[in-house]
Amino acid sequence: MANIARSDNIPAQFKAILKETAGLGTQATRAAIIETLKKRGFIEAKGKKLLSTAAGCGVIQALPNEVSNPVMTAIWEQALEGIANKTTTLEAFMQNQEGFVRAIISKVKSGELQINLPKVVEPTAPCPLCGKTMRLRHGKKPFWACEERDQCGLILDSVRGKPAKNQKCTCGKGVLVRKSGKSKGSFYWSCSAWKQGCQKRHFDDKGKLGKEIGG
Numbered sequence: 001m002a003n004i005a006r007s008d009n010i011p012a013q014f015k016a017i018l019k020e021t022a023g024l025g026t027q028a029t030r031a032a033i034i035e036t037l038k039k040r041g042f043i044e045a046k047g048k049k050l051l052s053t054a055a056g057c058g059v060i061q062a063l064p065n066e067v068s069n070p071v072m073t074a075i076w077e078q079a080l081e082g083i084a085n086k087t088t089t090l091e092a093f094m095q096n097q098e099g100f101v102r103a104i105i106s107k108v109k110s111g112e113l114q115i116n117l118p119k120v121v122e123p124t125a126p127c128p129l130c131g132k133t134m135r136l137r138h139g140k141k142p143f144w145a146c147e148e149r150d151q152c153g154l155i156l157d158s159v160r161g162k163p164a165k166n167q168k169c170t171c172g173k174g175v176l177v178r179k180s181g182k183s184k185g186s187f188y189w190s191c192s193a194w195k196q197g198c199q200k201r202h203f204d205d206k207g208k209l210g211k212e213i214g215g
Contacts, residue, residue, distance in 0.1 A: 007148060039138050128163070165178040177191075
């Protein structure tokens with residue numbers, strides 16, 4: 001986003017503008033933009049890279065070039081600079097924006113512009129406790145929740161897009177889940193049914209379930 005001006009698809013006259021404005025968005029807004037795109041399934045993290053998903057590629061292909069092309073950002077930056085230099089007004093800028101949006105909507109309504117958004121496949125995983133389906137949910141942090149909320153209600157942390165490591169507990173009420181310890185790099189296992197009274201805890205043995213603590 002910060003280096004969009006390096007793209008070969010940007011005309012020279014607009015590259016300078018995007019370079020001056022440090023690309024798309026600001027340093028303060030980029031993190032939030034990226035997180036929103038992740039939540040909506042348009043991009044995914046693979047190692048240190050952010051890659052577009054099939055849904056993300058589909059949306060870009062479906063949108064008209066006027067909307068998806070970063071040149072539009074450069075044009076808007078030019079207009080905002082004009083407002084600052086008093087060579088144009090905010091009212092004129094907003095009128096142009098409204099006209100642009102109306103033109104796009106008109107093309108969609110007339111059928112001149114076809115937008116075929118791809119179906120986003122919702123991530124699922126089998127519930128290790130009841131065997132039903134778990135679905136990825138998003139709160140302050142992503143987590144996995146069993147669809148059988150009343151009968152099962154199992155909730156697991158999301159680790160790299162998958163349910164946290166777990167094994168069935170001998171109590172029969174929950175699963176033993178790998179959790180981070182207080183010190184950096186330390187882990188332990190505890191039962192998800194602790195609210196139902198299960199106090200089982202295990203040491204972590206290099207990512208696997210270790211001996212029971214106090215057993």
